[in-house]
Amino acid sequence: MHEQEKIFQEESRIKATDLEHRRKINYSLMQSDIAFQKGKNVFPGLESARKRAKNIKWETIEHLNKYLLEFEKKFTERGGKVIWAENPQQALDAVLQICKQKQAKSVVKSKSMVTEEIHLNPFLSRHGIEVVETDLGEYIQQLSGEAPYHMVAPSMHKSREEVALLFHEKLNAPPGLAPEELTLFTRQLLRQKYVEADIGITGVNFLLADIGAVAVTENEGNARLCTSFPKTHIAITGIEKILPSVSDLALFWPLLATHGSGQQVTVYNTIFSGAKKENEPDGPEDMYVILLDNGRTNILADVTARESLFCIRCGACLNVCPVFKNIGGHTYKATYGGPIGSVITPYLSGLKSYKHLSYASSLCGACTQVCPVHINLHELLLYNRNKSVKAHFGSRSEKLGWLLWKKACLSRAMMNMTNGRIKNFMIKLLFRKSWGDNRSLPDFAPKTFNELWKATGQ
Amino acid sequence: MIKVLKKAGCTVHYNAEQTCCGQPAYNAGYWDECRSVAEKFVRDFSENEYIVAPSGSCIGFVRNYYGKVLENNGHEKEMHHQQLPVYEFTEFLTTVLNVEDLGAEFKASAVYHDACGALRECGIKDAPRKLLRHVKGLQLIEAPDCEVCCGFGGTFAVKFEPISIGMGEQKVLNAIEMGAEYIISTDLSCLLHLDGYIRKHKLALKTIHIADVLSATLA
Numbered sequence: 001m002h003e004q005e006k007i008f009q010e011e012s013r014i015k016a017t018d019l020e021h022r023r024k025i026n027y028s029l030m031q032s033d034i035a036f037q038k039g040k041n042v043f044p045g046l047e048s049a050r051k052r053a054k055n056i057k058w059e060t061i062e063h064l065n066k067y068l069l070e071f072e073k074k075f076t077e078r079g080g081k082v083i084w085a086e087n088p089q090q091a092l093d094a095v096l097q098i099c100k101q102k103q104a105k106s107v108v109k110s111k112s113m114v115t116e117e118i119h120l121n122p123f124l125s126r127h128g129i130e131v132v133e134t135d136l137g138e139y140i141q142q143l144s145g146e147a148p149y150h151m152v153a154p155s156m157h158k159s160r161e162e163v164a165l166l167f168h169e170k171l172n173a174p175p176g177l178a179p180e181e182l183t184l185f186t187r188q189l190l191r192q193k194y195v196e197a198d199i200g201i202t203g204v205n206f207l208l209a210d211i212g213a214v215a216v217t218e219n220e221g222n223a224r225l226c227t228s229f230p231k232t233h234i235a236i237t238g239i240e241k242i243l244p245s246v247s248d249l250a251l252f253w254p255l256l257a258t259h260g261s262g263q264q265v266t267v268y269n270t271i272f273s274g275a276k277k278e279n280e281p282d283g284p285e286d287m288y289v290i291l292l293d294n295g296r297t298n299i300l301a302d303v304t305a306r307e308s309l310f311c312i313r314c315g316a317c318l319n320v321c322p323v324f325k326n327i328g329g330h331t332y333k334a335t336y337g338g339p340i341g342s343v344i345t346p347y348l349s350g351l352k353s354y355k356h357l358s359y360a361s362s363l364c365g366a367c368t369q370v371c372p373v374h375i376n377l378h379e380l381l382l383y384n385r386n387k388s389v390k391a392h393f394g395s396r397s398e399k400l401g402w403l404l405w406k407k408a409c410l411s412r413a414m415m416n417m418t419n420g421r422i423k424n425f426m427i428k429l430l431f432r433k434s435w436g437d438n439r440s441l442p443d444f445a446p447k448t449f450n451e452l453w454k455a456t457g458q
Numbered sequence: 459m460i461k462v463l464k465k466a467g468c469t470v471h472y473n474a475e476q477t478c479c480g481q482p483a484y485n486a487g488y489w490d491e492c493r494s495v496a497e498k499f500v501r502d503f504s505e506n507e508y509i510v511a512p513s514g515s516c517i518g519f520v521r522n523y524y525g526k527v528l529e530n531n532g533h534e535k536e537m538h539h540q541q542l543p544v545y546e547f548t549e550f551l552t553t554v555l556n557v558e559d560l561g562a563e564f565k566a567s568a569v570y571h572d573a574c575g576a577l578r579e580c581g582i583k584d585a586p587r588k589l590l591r592h593v594k595g596l597q598l599i600e601a602p603d604c605e606v607c608c609g610f611g612g613t614f615a616v617k618f619e620p621i622s623i624g625m626g627e628q629k630v631l632n633a634i635e636m637g638a639e640y641i642i643s644t645d646l647s648c649l650l651h652l653d654g655y656i657r658k659h660k661l662a663l664k665t666i667h668i669a670d671v672l673s674a675t676l677a
Contacts, residue, residue, distance in 0.1 A: 009618075016624035322607045326624040360618050362611025362625070363485060365578035385487030394487070402483050406491040409477040410498055434616035438623045439654030453472050 004333065005356035012327040012360070021157070025325055028156045032319045035262025042254055042264045053255055054374040057310035060244055064300065064309075067209040067242045068291065074212020075289060078274040083290045088118035091292050095120065095201070095234060098288060099129055102232050104198035108190075110216070110223035111135040112203025113151050113313060114236050114292055117335045117348070120201070132193045134222035136186055143170045149329035151336060152260045152315035157328055190222070200226035200284070202272075204237035205312070206252060207289075210245040213273035214289060217256060217266045224270055233284040235272065239291050240309040246271070252312065259314035259372045295348035304383050308343045310373040317367035317377055323360060332357065339367035339377045346384055355393055358384035412450075419451075420444040459512045459547055459669040461676045466557050476502045481519040484527060485612050496520075496527045500542065508554065509544045512669050514644045517546040518579025546576055547669055548585040548644055558588045563675045565595035568666075569638040571629065571652075572605045573645035586644055586668050593671060599636050603629065610651035626655045634663055641665045 001009075015021055043049045060067055072082045085091035099107070107129055109115065121131045121142070133142040137154040141147065143166055148154030155163070160179050167173040173185050194200075202223050206215040214235045216223045227233045243252060249269075257263040276283030299305050318324045318338030329337040334345040334354065342357035358381045367377040388394065408414050418426070423444040435441055447455075463470050480495035499520070503509050511517055521544055551557050570590060576582040590598050609615070609625025616622075630652055633641050641663065643649055649665040656663050 012618065013620040016620040022624070022628075322609065322625050323618075323621055326621050359614070360621065362574070362607045362609055362614045362622070364574040364607035364611070366574075366605075366607070369578055382485060382487070385485070386489050387487075389487035389489075398486075399488075402486060402488040402491045405483060406494055409480070409495040412475045412477055415477055431616055434619060435654070436619040436623060438619075438627075438658055439651070440657040442650050442654060450474055454474060 002353055002356065004353045007333060008331060008356055008360065011331040011333075015327045015331050021328060022326065024157060024159060025328060028153070029319050029325060032153075032262065036258065036316070036319070037262075039258040039262035039264060042258060049251060049255060050372055050374050053251055053372060054307075054310060056243065056248055056251070057312075057373050058307070060242055061240065061300070061306060061309045064239065064242065067244055068207075068239060070209040071207050071212050071242060074210070075274065076212075078212065079287075080212070080274040081286070081288045083288060085290055085292045085294075087294055088292075091118050091236065091290050091294075092120065092123050094288075094290055095124070095236075096127060098232065098234060099124070099127070099199060102198055102286075104129060104232070106130040106132070106193070106197045107199045107201055108132050108134050108193050108197040108226045108230065109138075109200070110202045110218060110226045111138050111154070112201070112236060113148070113335060114203055114238050115201065116148060117238075117294060118236075118292065120236075132190070132197070134190050134193070134226055135218070135220060136183065136222075139186060139190070140166065143167070147330065147335075149337075150315060150318055151313055151338075152318075157330075190225075194225045194229045197226075197230045199232045199234060200228075200230040201234045201236065202226055204235050204241050204289070205256065206249065207237060207242040207291075208246045208249070208271070209242055211271075211273060213246065213271050215246075215249060215253075216270050216272065217253065217268070218270075219261070219263075219267045221268050224268060227270075227272060227284060228282060231285045233272065233275070233287045234290065235288070236290045236292065239293055239296055240311070255372045256312050256314050259316040259370070298347045299344060302347070305343070305347065305380060307375050308340065308347075308377075308380055310375055311340050311344075312373060313340075314372060316370045316372065320366040320370050322362065322364060322366070339381070340375070343375075343377055343380045343384065346387075351384070351388055351391060352393055355384065355388040358382075358388065416448075416450065419448070420446040459510070459673070461673040462547075462551070462560060462669060463510065465560060465673075465676055466551060466555050468555075471506065473502050479516045479520050480527065481516065481523075482612055484519070484523060489527065493527055496524060500524075500528070503542060507543065508550065509542060510547055510550045511544070512547045512644070512667060513646060514546045514549075514573050514576025514580050514582055515647060516575075517544050517549075518575040520544045522579055546580055546582055546585075546644060548576075548589055549580060549582050552585040552588055559592035560589065560672050561675075562592070562672045563594040564671045566639045567597040567599060567637055568640035568642045568671075569599045569601040569633045569636055570604060571601075571608060571641050571643040571648060573643050573648050574607050576644045577605060582644065586642075589668065589672060590642065596671070599638055601632060601636050601638075603632050608648040608652055610647050612647070615651055622651070623655065626652055630655055630661065630663060634661065639664065642668050642671055644668055 040046055083094045124131045133139045140155040140163055149157045164177045168175045202216055204214050205217040254265050257266045275285055275287040299309055317340050321338050324338045332341055334341050346354045361381050363378050365378045427441055460470050478495055479499050480492040483492035608629045609622040653665040
C-alpha cells in the first residue's frame with residue numbers, strides 16, 4: 001500500500017467514526033442542500049442549462065490554446081501583463097519577482113484555490129512578506145493553520161463556538177462572540193490590512209477571452225477591496241477557467257451561484273479588465289494574470305479525462321457526496337477534495353500516489369447527477385481505476401483474484417462446484433478481516449437458485 | 459421474483475449456464491476480465507424476449523456500460539448488446555406489463571431505499587413505490603435520506619470499510635428512527651451490507667428485497 005493511501009485509510013477511519021464531526025458536517029451540508037433545492041428553481045429548465053454549459057465548456061477546452069491566446073492578446077493590449085506558469089515554482093517565482101519589484105511588505109488575498117495548490121502563503125511568509133486572507137472562512141483557516149476544508153466553504157467544519165474561541169486565543173477578541181460580532185471584529189481588523197497592503201492577490205472564477213478580462217465572484221466584497229486599495233493586482237488561475245465570451249456569464253454566474261451556495265446570483269460579481277487608465281481616479285496601477293498549468297495539460301492530453309477541465313469549482317459534488325460527508329475535506333490530503341478532487345488529483349499529483357482516491361467511492365453517482373457542467377464524475381473514477389490497473393499499480397494478489405473470478409464466471413460448471421457451505425467458508429477466509437467488526441458476514445443459502453431451479457425443473 | 463412474474467402472466471425461462479454481468483471486474487478497473495464475462499452474458503441472453511433481473515445495479519451496468527465494455531471487440535456484429543432488452547424487476551412490472559397491484563400482503567412498516575444502480579443508472583424512482591403502495595398492510599415510510607447511498611459499493615465495502623460502515627450505520631439508524639421495521643430495496647447488494655450491520659448490532663430492523671415483499675403471500 002502506498003504511503004498516501006495508508007494516511008488516507010488511517011484518517012478516514014478516525015473521521016468516519018467521529019460522531020461530532022458527522023453531526024456538524026451533516027448539519028452544514030443539509031443547509032447547503034436546502035439552499036440548493038430552492039436556489040436551482042431560478043432555472044426553468046436546469047437540465048438544458050447544464051447541457052448548454054457543458055457544450056460551451058467542451059468547445060472551449062477543445063480550443064483552449066485559441067481562447068487563451070485571445071485572452072492574452074486582449075488583456076495585454078490594454079496594458080495588463082500575462083504570465084504563463086507551467087508549474088507551481090514558476091508561478092511562485094513570478095509572484096515573488098513582482099513583490100520584489102514593488103518592494104512589497106504585505107499582501108491581502110481573496111479566496112483562491114489555485115494559490116492553495118501552489119502553497120503561496122507559506123512561500124511568501126518565508127520571504128518575509130505578510131499575507132492576509134480576507135475571505136472570512138479563509139481567514140479562519142489561516143488563523144487555525146489549516147488548509148481549506150471545502151473549496152467553497154473553507155471552514156464549514158468549525159462550529160460558531162470553535163471560531164469564537166479561536167478568535168479569542170489568536171486575536172485576543174472578547175470570548176464567546178456571536179457570528180455577527182465576529183464578522184464586525186474581523187472587518188475592523190481587515191480594513192487596516194487593505195489600506196496597508198502593497199499587493200492584492202485574487203483568484204479567478206472565469207477568464208473571458210473576447211474582452212480579455214477576469215471575472216471574480218464573491219459574497220463579502222473582500223475581493224473588491226483587495227483590488228482597490230493596493231497598487232498592484234495579481235490574479236492567479238488555472239488555464240481551464242476560460243470562457244469564450246463575457247456574454248457566457250449570463251449562464252455561468254447563476255449556474256455557479258446556485259450550485260455553490262444556493263443563491264440566484266452571488267452578492268459581488270466583478271469583471272477586471274486591467275489596471276486603471278489615465279483618466280480613471282482609482283484602481284491598481286498594475287495588473288497581472290498568472291495562468292497556471294500544473295498538470296492540467298496532462299488532463300487535456302487524455303481524451304476521456306478531458307471533461308474534468310469543465311469544472312467551475314462550485315463544490316456541489318462535495319455537498320452531495322456521502323464519502324465526503326463521512327470523511328470530511330482534510331482526509332483527501334489534496335488541494336481539491338470530494339469527487340472532482342478524486343478525479344483530477346491523480347493528474348495533478350501523480351496516479352501512483354493518489355490512485356486510492358479513485359477507489360474511495362461507492363460509485364453512487366450523486367456527484368454526476370448534480371454537476372452543473374455534466375462531468376461524468378463517477379465514470380471518470382472508474383476510468384482512473386482502469387488506468388491504474390493498466391499501469392500495473394494493482395497488487396499481484398488482486399490481479400490473480402480477478403483472473404480466478406473470470407475463470408469462474410466463464411464456466412457455470414466451475415461455479416456450481418461450490419455450495420452454500422463452501423461459499424460461507426470462502427467468504428470467511430477471504431473477507432473476515434476486511435469486512436470488519438461492525439458487520440456480520442452474509443450467510444449463503446444451502447442451495448443456490450441454480451440448484452433449486454434444476455431440482456424443481458421449472 | 460419468479461413467483462411474481464408467473465402471477466403476472468409471464469412464462470419464465472432461466473438459462474442455467476448464466477453467471478455474471480461482469481460489473482465487479484469493471485468497477486475494480488479490470489476491464490479486460492470484464493469483457494470476457496460480458497461477452498458470455500450477451501451469448502447467454504441473446505435469444506430472450508425480455509431479460510429481467512432483481513437488481514438495478516446489474517441492469518444499469520448492462521444498459522449503460524456494455525457499449526463501452528464491448529467496443530472494438532472485433533466481433534461487434536454478433537454482439538448486439540445494445541439491443542439486449544434488459545429490465546430491472548419493478549421497472550418491468552410497471553412499464554412493460556403495466557401491473558401495479560399484485561394482490562400482495564405484508565403487514566409491517568418499512569422505508570424504501572433507492573439503490574443507486576436503480577435510481578441513478580436506470581432512473582427508477584416511482585416503479586417500486588407504485589408496487590409497494592398496493593401491498594395490503596404495508597405502511598410505507600418515505601425517508602428523507604432514501605436516495606443516499608448505503609455505502610456498499612462493491613469492493614469499496616472492504617477496501618474502505620470504516621467509510622462504508624459510517625454510511626450504512628446512518629442509513630440503518632435513520633430507518634429505525636423513522637419507525638421502520640424493514641428496509642425494502644430493489645438491490646440485494648445494498649441489503650446484504652445493511653443486514654450485516656443490523657445483525658452484528660442486534661438491532662430491531664430487517665432487510666427484505668422487494669420481490670420477497672411482493673411474493674410473501676404467493677404460494
